[in-house]
Amino acid sequence: MSTPHHDTAPAVQMRRAVTGSLIGSSLEWYDYFLYGAASALVFNKIFFPSFDPLTGTLLAFLTFSVGFIVRPIGAAVAGHFGDRIGRKKVMLVTIVAMGTSTVLIGLLPTYATIGVAAPLMLVLIRIVQGLALGGEWGGGALMIAERAPAHRRGFLTSFVQVGASIGNLLSTGMLFVLSSLLTQDAFLSWGWRIPFLFSAVVVLVGLYVRLKMSETPAFHKLEEHGKASSNPVRDVIREQPLDLLRVMGIRAGADIMYYVLITFLLTYIADELGLPRTVGLLAAMIGATMQLFTYPLFAAISDRFGRRRLTIIGAIGAIVWMPFLFPLVDTGSTVVIIFAVLAGLVWHSAMYGVQAAWICELFDAKHRYSGASLGYQLAGIVGGSLAPTIAIGLLSLSDSTVPVTIYVCIALAIVAITAMLTRETRGIDLNPSVDSVPDELNGSPAS
Template structure:
């Protein structure tokens, strides 16, 4: 009995460390990634593409934003391969170090006025490196929790990876809001925007320290001890579960499109089209990120009770209704309060989709190629969804001169989420790991 109690205590301690390691590390990684997107909307057009009109300059900066998404599937393949061969922990340490160094590099870049065309070339190069690092981060963080968590609370606990994304968004938006509010526009464009990027030098050290203390997942340990680690996990994934990769893309892409419309495109729309201060959009984004610290775990907990599928469909259908009926009409009033309301309600429905994704995606794949499957599906969806969403939205606004086409675009993407979710198998309560049988046996003995 004493040995059983000790084993349970050790597993609980290990789970807590995994949650903290994933939460902090993912927060830092997404801080870096969101920081780029927000800066692209606010300042990169002036710093790196000053010879174009404001909207075109912003469009070009959003194209560099999309480059990071294009690199993420490559990073997913690399990280997935090694994460399924040598372990989740080692890969996660590498991703956070690469992400931190590349983000500091952006803060040190010369402007177009100083270095000419070299400046945007360097920006694109570093953005590619950022994308490679993030390509392997999300799935590794999710698996560090999901492969340890008890199945009855797996959705709730794994959602803290998604909370990490929200914390990263909150921190990046908040510090840019602070800098843009405290400085004159010329000072912000000249040097103020660099400060948030350089701060990564401090926070990345914290992330590395915490991740060094996290142990490998039980699922991978079982594979390693039994000698069943896959030699070619990506090829095995594509041979055995290609449809599940497509399902992940279908579930994810529409939610991504909606999110980047609310967070990234809206910053440009508010400042360039409506003529409002950029702080309005930043405030709405920051409040939304703060709200999602609660809504992600809440919807994930509901999925532990009612299933991954119904919660996701609720989010997609609710988002469609909100986009058609209320979103842009509220934003176009130019009322700060109504703009914030439009964003917050939209992000509630987004939370229902995104909060459930971490656990659902992990549960869909076999342990031998789970890192590869979760990484590749998630990051391919990012290309189809978030990478092009701000650029497409700006293009539609330029072509049609109204937001109607943007609404149609987003609603089609959300409808694909609902349909894909309806035809994807429910995974709530599935056994992900061999050690779960041991846990159940120990629980029975204690009873």
């Protein structure tokens, strides 16, 4: 067993890890959420204008899904190199690729200018975005988790999740301001490009912060003792396949709920209820602001009471709440809509806030980057990638939100059941002494 000195990094390194992962995660998710919001508000009109509004939105969301589908490929590539050559080097590559692709979207000609080539180019750039993000989350989570003290790991690692809220807040905030200040024609003509071009600044800031980050103690031990895996993706699939499935089960339902609350509701509020697009954006902005605090709060609670318990409570609470969501949104009241979204996001926070620590704790150090990234991103395919598309399809087929509610509740039930079947990992040692474990660096209990 390691001593407290070896269990955590010096305070300055811990602060740099939290700051670097938080800022980097915020900037990466800014790019990604920006695309999701633009899919609901802009891309259906400028890249798929020959279709009716609902079909155009469906096609725009399909390009949104492409980014999710390739994320496991990015996770496998990033995990392979992150477990072999280090977490930090991979994270520098992901932020450059993500930011550059987002700037290119802001420079794309529209369908009216070059025809079908425009949406095709959009899909190609979206693929690059998805590959980059596929390797981003796992690296950011490990940079904190592998040097955090065990009794505060949930709280500190939750700042990777907070980055998602900051990115959402920045992206929806910029779209909200621009769509409020500009006319509809001006916004669709050139105003939507400004947030995408802003990623040029994002890349520079992200690079500066990440260059100052140091490698994690766990990887240093692997490297120093020659224990790094030569094929970590293969190893994690062979040695911990059930943990990959557990991560998918815990993750997917929370993703589905989130993207229905944030992405699908933007379209539903604007196109189905006929309300100004700023109503949905305002609800998303306030929700993202709230989650800056609820993610760390629930993660800190999990440091005391466990990751599993908080996840089960969040999933069951969300199931109870979902039948009230759309009736409240259908009132058309901005205040009521905001309340409905916030209430749902509280339950989501209980699930999502603890995930970074729990997922990292489930995997052995020698293939932890691969396992955490693959599990997280594979869940994204069945979760966030298809949720807005499925919700739009269910609404179109039934002309009712009831099937959408049932869909989300089934996904949340899977979260609760999977959490019940997943071991508690709170307080385990992620950096055991290599000398005491000569054949492998094992940072998790036996599966």
